[in-house]
Amino acid sequence: MDYGFDEDQEAYRVEVARFAKKVLAPHYQSDDVAAEFRRELATDMANMGLTALRIPEEYGGQEATAVIAGIAAEEVGRHDFNATYLIINTALISDVIVRNATQEQKSAWLPGIASGETIPCICITEPAHGTDAAAMELKAVPVEGGGWTLHGEKTSITLGMAADRAVVLARTGGPGARGISAFWVDLTDPTVSRSAFDDLGSRAIGRASLHFDGTPVPADGLIGEEGAGFVSVMQGFDYSRAIIGLACLGAAQESLDEALQWARDREAFGQPIGKFQGVSFPLAEAATYVRGARHVCLEALWRKDNDIDHSAEAAMAKFWAPKLSAEVIHQCLLTIGHVAYSSEHKLGQRLRDVIGLEIGDGTAQVSKLVISRNLLGRQYAP
Secondary structure (H helix, E strand, O other): OOOOOOHHHHHHHHHHHHHHHHHHHHHHHHHHHHOOHHHHHHHHHHHHOOOOOOOOHOOOOOOOHHHHHHHHHHHHHHOHHHHHHHHHHHHHHHHHHHHHHHHHHHHHHHHHHHOOOOEEEEEEOOOEOOHHHHOOOOEEEEOOOOOEEEEEEEEEEEEOOOEEEEEEEEEEEOOHHHHEEEEEEEEEOEEEEEEEEOOOOOOHOEEEEEEEEEEEHHHHHOOOOOOOOHHHHHHHHHHHHHHHHHHHHHHHHHHHHHHHHHHHOEEEEEEHHHHHHHHHHHHHEEEHHHHHHHHHHHHHHHHOOOOOOHHHHHHHHHHHHHHHHHHHHHHHHHHHHHHOOOOOOOOHHHHHHHHHOOOOOOOOHEEEEEEEEHHHHHHHHH
């Protein structure tokens, strides 16, 4: 088994790290204070190819492996955690379109995502339906002559205030997952209204509720087969959750590196504080856990690239990495002490930001349900 990146992967990691530190890091805190999405971020990310990672070359993409997408997310997560949402969103949405759309739809939609001209989001959660997503109520009503109109609300939508287009799941048939279809929707239509959230963390990503009041969708806006939308989108989450895990671990690793340097530089009682076991042992534990979680995430992505089932591994990555990252960043804040408690330091913001992904894209309970069913067999699990 090979436990290291190959030469190309390592070179790419270094390149993204250099970009993230130089271009993204200077805006991380100011974007949080402004609490709005900065459009230039999409342009900067696109110029680096980070919005096109999972898009085929013929549509202007990188056609990168899932592992490469994970490497990018971790390095960007070190320096601007909220910028990783563009990697996560574009990778997931591109995957859905590539697997399910027609050639004409791919040619029309994917180049804009790749270039950063189109900022996409995915609309699943509703006010009364989060984890029980298959019970969604937003309706797609057929229109005489072809097409549909959308009626209802989606909530907690990442990039909801900034996105131009969206993959929207809507009910076209009876109850349950098989009655749900996926649509590519123009969010600039005047029938779409948006309400921003005032969040604890990740304030720069513009989480929002979207209201669809008869929003038109043309006949060629249906992605895949009618009634197959829920299943096709859920399949994409199996690997995007591992990318989420690595984004969180990037923020944790950067915090750990800062705490380790503090333990070398800060002195108390005539010696570096790293000499005290009460300081060094928690950091040693954190480094161990971060390394273990990183391997789980990368295994899930490797399995994706090799067409091996990876649902359980992705679920492990999703529930463990965000939780662990919050714990590690918290410990690093305590290690550095009062200096890190100031809003001038990035640690507090990182802590606020990663907590959001303990909730978003699937709770820990859902992940554990997936893992349990994989381990026990569905007939023996909850």
